[in-house]
Amino acid sequence: MSTVDPSLRDDIIAAIPNLRAFAISLSGSVDRADDLVQETLLRAFANISSFRPGTNLPAWLFTILRNLFRSEYRKRRREVPDSDGAFAATLTTNPDQTTHLDFEDFRIALDKLPSDQREALVLVGASGFSYEEAAEICECAVGTIKSRVNRARKRLGELLAIEGDDDFGPDKTTRAVQAAERA
Incomplete structure (x- = not known):
């Protein structure tokens, strides 16, 4: 932080009661x-070089404070009030690392298929061809593709080792933990 002129620093300190x-x-x-005033002062001192001596210092400080308040207000409007953490406790996500492992398992299994079956599956399943x-x-023949x-x-x-629809998504252990957390 650059050195602040002592008279400018005194003027900023004198403005604190009105800012508050x-x-x-x-x-x-x-x-x-108090938090707003503190953040205003931090920003004012951090950006003191942008203040032009001879202009209205209190107006500059009040503008910083007002802009801080409006920014935080806009941010808080998008937030969900959850002071007791009840909403946050219901939120769960699946671990990211299993997705990579599942894809690697799929790639290895796909490589084990005969080439004609792999080709047909990729064309219809992944590429979206009829x-x-x-x-x-x-x-x-169309029947041959359907068979492959x-x-x-x-x-x-x-x-x-996919036995049914329940084998897609989170594994059984993860689903059990998520269900217990919701109960």
Whole structure:
């Protein structure tokens, strides 16, 4: 921080009671007002080089305070009041690291499929081609593509130990923990 002219520092300190009164009128809370004034002073001293001597110092300080209050007000409008933490306690997320591991398991299993089944599955499942379009690309009958895709899906399910829809998403342990937290 650059050296502040002692008279300018004294003028800033002299403005504190008026800043505090203004902050109380804006926030309606003495504690919040004190925080606003403190942040105003920190910003004023951090940006003292932008103050032009000979201009209205209190107006500059009040502008900083007002802008701080408005910024925080806009930010708080988007926040959910949760002082007791009840809402936060209901929020859960799945761990990120399992997604990478699941994808790696899928990639390994996909590589174990015969090439004709892998090709059909990628064309229909990942690339979004219809069975007819995939059959045209592979130069075979539509029934052949349907059969290859069906066998590929079944084999992938076996390789990945997928028994049903419940095997998608969080694992059984994670689901049990999440259910216990909600109860």
